[in-house]
Amino acid sequence: xxxxxxxxxxxxxxxxxxxxxxxxxxxxxxxxxxxxxxxxxxxxxxxxxxxxxxxxxxxxxxxxxxxxxxxxxxxxxxxxxxxxxxxxxxxxxxxxxxxxxxxxxxxxxxxxxx
Amino acid sequence: xxxxxxxxxxxxxxxxxxxxxxxxxxxxxxxxxxxxxxxxxxxxxxxxxxxxxxxxxxxxxxxxxxxxxxxxxxxxxxxxxxxxxxxxxxxxxxxxxxxxxxxxxxxxxxx
Numbered sequence: 001x002x003x004x005x006x007x008x009x010x011x012x013x014x015x016x017x018x019x020x021x022x023x024x025x026x027x028x029x030x031x032x033x034x035x036x037x038x039x040x041x042x043x044x045x046x047x048x049x050x051x052x053x054x055x056x057x058x059x060x061x062x063x064x065x066x067x068x069x070x071x072x073x074x075x076x077x078x079x080x081x082x083x084x085x086x087x088x089x090x091x092x093x094x095x096x097x098x099x100x101x102x103x104x105x106x107x108x109x110x111x112x113x114x
Numbered sequence: 115x116x117x118x119x120x121x122x123x124x125x126x127x128x129x130x131x132x133x134x135x136x137x138x139x140x141x142x143x144x145x146x147x148x149x150x151x152x153x154x155x156x157x158x159x160x161x162x163x164x165x166x167x168x169x170x171x172x173x174x175x176x177x178x179x180x181x182x183x184x185x186x187x188x189x190x191x192x193x194x195x196x197x198x199x200x201x202x203x204x205x206x207x208x209x210x211x212x213x214x215x216x217x218x219x220x221x222x223x224x225x
Contacts, residue, residue, distance in 0.1 A: 004157070031211050040123070042203060043158070043215040050211055058212070090157050094211070101207050102148065105157030 002026055004106035006091050012112045013081040021076040021109050023091030031094045032074040033058075033103065034066060036087040043090065049074055081113045117141045118206050120216035128224050133191040135219050137204035140185065144206040148213065149178060149189050152201045161202075162189070194223045 007022045023032065033048040045058030049068040063085060065077045074093075078085060088110050092103040119138045127133045137147075145166045150158035164171040164178045164187070171178050177190045191198055201220050205213040 033212075035215075040217055042118075042120075042217040043205075045212060048212060092157075096211070101146070101211050101213060102160050102163060103213060105150075105159070107157050108155070 004091055004093055004104050006089075006106035006109050008109060009107065010110050012114065013078075014114055015082060017081050018077070018079050019081065019111075020078075021089055021091075021111075023074045023076070023106060024072055025074075025091075025093040025104070026072065027093060027095070027104065028071070029093035029095050029104075030071075031096065031101070031103075032068065033092045033094075034064070034074065034076045035090045035092065036060065036085075037090060037108075038087050046076065046089075081111075083113045085111065086113045087111060115140070116217075118204060118214045118216040120202075120204060120219050122219050123217070124220045124222070126222045126224065127194050129196055130193045133189075133194045133198065133221055133223065135189040135191075135202050135204075135221065137187045137189075137216050138185060139187070139206050141206070141208065141214075142182075142185070143208045144214075145209055146207040147178070147180060147187050148205045148207070149176075150203045150205060150215075151198075152203065152218070158203060191221075194221075196223050196225050199223045 004025045034046040035043040047066040052071040091106040094103040148163040149161040152158040201218045204216045
């Protein structure tokens, strides 16, 4: 039982390049999320999904796209990377059995855009 | 606007003493509050939660207190251990499936 995994762990991009971050969970959770963490800003929600085939915008969605083609996977895309997207990205998933929506996080992807 | 705030960026306590981490919120529609712990180079891990209909929840050395009238919650760690040194995030949920996180407080427990 791996929980939530993220690929890659580190990446350096040049401005304007594109990339996709992959998140996978093996807990059969319906909900999945992408966050970014910046110093002093906490965790900010980029996009989320409440089920296979669905996506919705979070607090900071600009410059990112997502897809949830399979229940266990949630992809985050950067079409044209900018230095402002340098951050640590976390994926999470949650079940809906409790009202708390307790989320389980992956180990993170550290992205640097030069 | 910041709906969930942790006004203390850092806290340092001696091993064996109590650590108290604080969190304030503005949205009265939040119905669950959670605390997460994060070590460097790892993802956050769930620690403890509390429903808005309760004022206290305890799990071992960790207790969360909720004061709805003041829109304030706190996490007490007793006794504090060096392994508790980490960043602690509070978060709130309003039955939308989303969590709103505070900025985090870095706790250092000195041996």
